Amino acid sequence: MNVAYKDLREWLAHVEETGELRRAKGIGLEEDVGRIAELSASIDQGPALLMHEFSGYQKGHGLLLNPFGTTRMIAFTFGFPPETDRLNLLRHFNNRIEKIDLLPPRFVDSGPILENVATGDEVDLSKFPVPKWHKDDGGPYIGTGCLVITRDPDSGCVNAAPYRSQLHDKKTVGFYSLPGHHGRAHRDKYFDRGEPCPVAMIFGSDPLLFTGGMAELPYGVCEFDWVGGWRGEPVEVIKGQVTGLPIPAAAEIAIEGFSYPGKTRYEGPFGEFTGYYASGAHDEPFVEVEAVYHRNDPILLGIPPMKPPYDADKGRQYLQSAILMQQLTKQGIRGITSAWCFGLGGCRLLVVVGIDQQSFGHSRQVGHAAYTSTVANMGGKVVIVVDDDIDVTDLNDVMWAVLTRSDPATSIDIVPRAATWALDPRLSPEDRTARRFFNSRAIIDATKPYEWRDQFPKPVRTDIAYRRETERLFGHLFRLDSRPGK
């Protein structure tokens, strides 16, 4: 395990060398970047795309899309060997996550982020090429592949997570953080005391740092410590001169400022991770930017949410799955063999757990525990429990188990009044208006019934390891673009 790059620039150099980076220039920000992002999400195993030379902007300013486009790029990002097999890669994640020791960031006095500094009247975010990501968005969003950095005013604990950030004007950035999210909890604490909330944001980092922000970690665990632990090397940060918040020293673009209680601007709508404009547009707090930092020729990281699975889901599904597996096993539940948070459910709406059945009621216990995990608790919809001969990462396999091993009358538990949020497109207009954020969950037990599992008809097909080996040996026979030995 070796994360072999220090920052986004080194990451790009590697993927360019392996042929997984394409370049383009002169693309339109109003519509074309967004439609290209949508196209890239629909392509399996597509390259990352680095764009430059946007009309009206400095030539060197860049925008990166699709950094999780191939399984090999994901493996490289997390420090694993160039892996192309989903299950093998998932195994690396499951093993690695068990060994993480949190490592706090290291404060440094300088770093590439300080190559360009603007404060006060010099602050001008309109100099960065920022696209409108989806046709009906309320404006350009500078923060998609971003981290919003806040501090708990009581404990001092720092949080860093991606929350969509609308570029309102050259000194003002929106800050839409959902209830339950940790940055939102920090902001609420300041606002409840009538105090401004200090905020820093970065809009471009290496994909590992970004993924740390996306990980559903428990409250109080700082994402920088977690990423440092994953790397085995602390994240280097500078101390923001306005807020004192830690800002990654190798980030591409960063801002600092304050969000004030009672001060809001109309935010949204913005294409969301469910594939809808569900939460709409409303008045939301924003950040009054007091300082901007950026590297020379900065590269904005673009990870716009859209109908899943989109780019972030492709990488995040491994991490969320490993977190789910870890949470279930840490509860002392035996017999968990695999877990998968499908990217097509935004890594939370559809969660599958594989088990080696241990006892009466085991499969139900696992299903209910999975729905309460941090990855699926908020806004989740369906949890499926399957036997360990099912490949949890393969939707065909999972649905085969549902269709042949479950009996709808007895295999589905419905949990009413579970937690959801404004992003849920199925909230009725009445519930949305009344802010009744409940949904229900289906927990589908698609395992062979425990008491007669030994008499369950024998499957025709072979086990997972055998099938994978067959694919390795003979898969090329059925790929149109390959010849034996290729």
Ligand SMILES: Cc1cc2nc3c(=O)[nH]c(=O)nc-3n(C[C@H](O)[C@H](O)[C@H](O)COP(=O)(O)O)c2cc1C
């Ligand atoms: C591209 C992207 C955009 C996101 N946008 C938002 C958002 O606008 N608001 C929000 O609350 N969460 C958003 N999320 C989800 C959170 O970043 C994610 O759930 C994170 O783990 C929350 O961390 P926290 O619990 O430390 O706040 C987004 C995630 C991604 C990957």
